[in-house]
Amino acid sequence: MTTPPPFPAAEPVAEPTVDVVHEDPFLLVLDKPAGLLCVPGRGEDKQDCLSARAMRRWPDALIVHRLDMGTSGLVVMARGIEMQRALSAAFAERRVHKRYEAIVDGTMPMRDDWCSIDAPLAADWPRRPLQKVDPAGKPSLTRWKAVSSSSDQGGASTHVLLEPLTGRSHQLRVHLLSIGHPILGDALYGDAALQARAPRLLLHASELGFVHPVTQQALRLRRAPDFVPA
Numbered sequence: 001m002t003t004p005p006p007f008p009a010a011e012p013v014a015e016p017t018v019d020v021v022h023e024d025p026f027l028l029v030l031d032k033p034a035g036l037l038c039v040p041g042r043g044e045d046k047q048d049c050l051s052a053r054a055m056r057r058w059p060d061a062l063i064v065h066r067l068d069m070g071t072s073g074l075v076v077m078a079r080g081i082e083m084q085r086a087l088s089a090a091f092a093e094r095r096v097h098k099r100y101e102a103i104v105d106g107t108m109p110m111r112d113d114w115c116s117i118d119a120p121l122a123a124d125w126p127r128r129p130l131q132k133v134d135p136a137g138k139p140s141l142t143r144w145k146a147v148s149s150s151s152d153q154g155g156a157s158t159h160v161l162l163e164p165l166t167g168r169s170h171q172l173r174v175h176l177l178s179i180g181h182p183i184l185g186d187a188l189y190g191d192a193a194l195q196a197r198a199p200r201l202l203l204h205a206s207e208l209g210f211v212h213p214v215t216q217q218a219l220r221l222r223r224a225p226d227f228v229p230a
Contacts, residue, residue: 016053017053018050019031021074024215025079026078026080026083026212026215027077027083027212028054028058028078028079029077029219029221031073031075031223032050032071032205033072034071034072035200036048036049036069037049037069038067039063050075050077051077054077062081062083062084063077063078064077064078064084064088065088067205068173068203070186070200071100071205072200072204073100073204073206073223087210090210090211091167094165096209096210097208097209097220098164098207099162099205100161100163100164100203100205100206101160101203101206101228102203102204103158103160103184103227104157104158104160104176104181104202105183105184106180107149108149108181110146110148111145113145115144116142116143117175117176117179119140119178120136121138121169121174121175122134122136130189138166138168139166140166140168140171140175141166142164142166142171143163144160144161145161146159147159154196157184157197160181170188173186184198184201185197185198185201187201200227202225202227204224206223206225207220207221208221
């Protein structure tokens with residue numbers, strides 16, 4: 001009687017990746033993929049997130065700020081509570097330069113200077129977590145600058161740079177919607193036709209700039225979006 005062959009060894013489960021843009025003993029800057037939460041959500045299916053992945057590699061990693069699940073791009077994490085306090089203060093006091101890139105519906109005018117969207121925002125209570133422009137809302141200011149435009153079967157679109165000077169929830173998405181140029185692929189604020197024009201929300205946090213709280217070095221970090229041709 002022959003001995004049956006043993007079962008093949010199970011393939012090792014790959015550890016979820018973390019794309020590191022900057023690492024030092026005090027802080028991290030990571031490139032979050034679209035579709036990944038920054039912190040755990042409710043339910044077993046929402047436990048994989050950027051902070052959990054980071055803590056498996058850097059146990060002292062702490063969240064400082066967040067991006068929406070659908071938004072990709074640069075996220076700062078502190079290494080330790082003192083650094084978390086210092087970086088959180090820098091964000092709260094608007095000492096951090098933030099730039100995003102997006103592809104929006106329609107053709108936006110090309111100008112050498114930056115344009116502004118100054119529209120207060122508030123929670124749209126019957127449709128939470130959506131936000132809306134509301135005269136009684138919190139002051140909200142966004143700078144934008146169109147880079148290029150193109151067209152395809154779905155219509156015209158524009159590649160735009162965005163700098164939020166305030167940090168309201170969904171600020172960029174609602175501000176662009178308010179001027180008639182919603183972001184392609186936006187499942188929260190776009191209709192079915194807008195969502196069908198992109199496989200994801202085409203919004204990416206491409207630049208962060210701040211003074212390192214410990215070394216006092218001026219950091220300027222950039223990671224281009226994968227939805228814009230190099």
